[in-house]
Amino acid sequence: MRNDFKVYYSLFRIRFIHNLQYRMVVLGTIVKGALWVMMEALAYMALYRANPDVFPMDFSQMVSYIWVRQSFIVLFRVVFGDGEIYSTLRSGEVAYDLVRPVGLYGRWFCQSASNRLAFALINCLPVLLLGLIVPRPFRLTLPRSAGQTILFMLSALLAFGVTVAMAMLMYISLFYLISQRGIRIIVTAVTDFFSGGVIPLPFFPEQVLRAVRALPFAAMQNMPLQIFCGNVIGTDALKGIVFQLFWLAALIVVGRVAMEVATKRVIVQGG
Numbered sequence: 001m002r003n004d005f006k007v008y009y010s011l012f013r014i015r016f017i018h019n020l021q022y023r024m025v026v027l028g029t030i031v032k033g034a035l036w037v038m039m040e041a042l043a044y045m046a047l048y049r050a051n052p053d054v055f056p057m058d059f060s061q062m063v064s065y066i067w068v069r070q071s072f073i074v075l076f077r078v079v080f081g082d083g084e085i086y087s088t089l090r091s092g093e094v095a096y097d098l099v100r101p102v103g104l105y106g107r108w109f110c111q112s113a114s115n116r117l118a119f120a121l122i123n124c125l126p127v128l129l130l131g132l133i134v135p136r137p138f139r140l141t142l143p144r145s146a147g148q149t150i151l152f153m154l155s156a157l158l159a160f161g162v163t164v165a166m167a168m169l170m171y172i173s174l175f176y177l178i179s180q181r182g183i184r185i186i187v188t189a190v191t192d193f194f195s196g197g198v199i200p201l202p203f204f205p206e207q208v209l210r211a212v213r214a215l216p217f218a219a220m221q222n223m224p225l226q227i228f229c230g231n232v233i234g235t236d237a238l239k240g241i242v243f244q245l246f247w248l249a250a251l252i253v254v255g256r257v258a259m260e261v262a263t264k265r266v267i268v269q270g271g
Helices: 002-019 023-050 059-071 083-091 094-098 104-133 146-173 181-194 206-212 222-228 234-263
Strands: none
Touching: 023 059, 023 104, 059 104, 059 222, 083 104, 104 146, 104 234, 146 181, 146 222, 146 234, 222 234
16 A cells, blocks of 8 residues: 555655646636736626625625636646546557556656646636736635634645546546547536536525535535635535535445446457
8 A cells, every 4th residue: 555655655656746847828817817817807796786795705705716726727627638638548558558557547646646736736826916916806815714714725635636537437438438538518508517617516596506516526616715715614514525526435435346347348459
């Protein structure tokens, strides 16, 4: 077990350092993120001015939600990068990965996680700083207490794990598909919408929200963002973290079983 941890840590570190080389891509992401936040905040401002009492979050919470979501957008996106995994499956090079002494699920999990984390760490701080210096009412509001900050960080870590575990299920499905384009489009649309990437989940109709809250998508970016902006606090925040732990464990177990079944049927043509 200890040796496996060292191997996975080494794989994670190598991929992380490799992704730090793409500075211009990161710079473009930062500029795009800041502009997108301002446009989205202006759109919500128009809605709030019409009738602010009908919304489940006040405008300052909404602005904070948008800033933090955009700062960590790479961290919480199921479909992001990982072109090497797609190429490995398409070309048949996955056969080499299967004979390595490292499990394929753990290898891909570390690779996918490091790809996201490298870009997220560089992207989040500049965007958050911009959010803190812009004038009100578009300014980012930080958590009111240290406890709220700790709960946010823990929830964000779990949401990151759930996101990667969900991405692993998408990669495993590619063993049965000819092209990865269709599944990526479907996964992007479904996960972004039901995890709060388009609109916050509290804005959903009550009957729909009851069902959505039980799905694994609610354990992704929705929970840490709701904790950060103060819409979920105290006992509800702790229940949300337990909910995330459940789905993280469940998705990893399902993913490992699915990977084992899929790799037993792999047939690589050519030499």
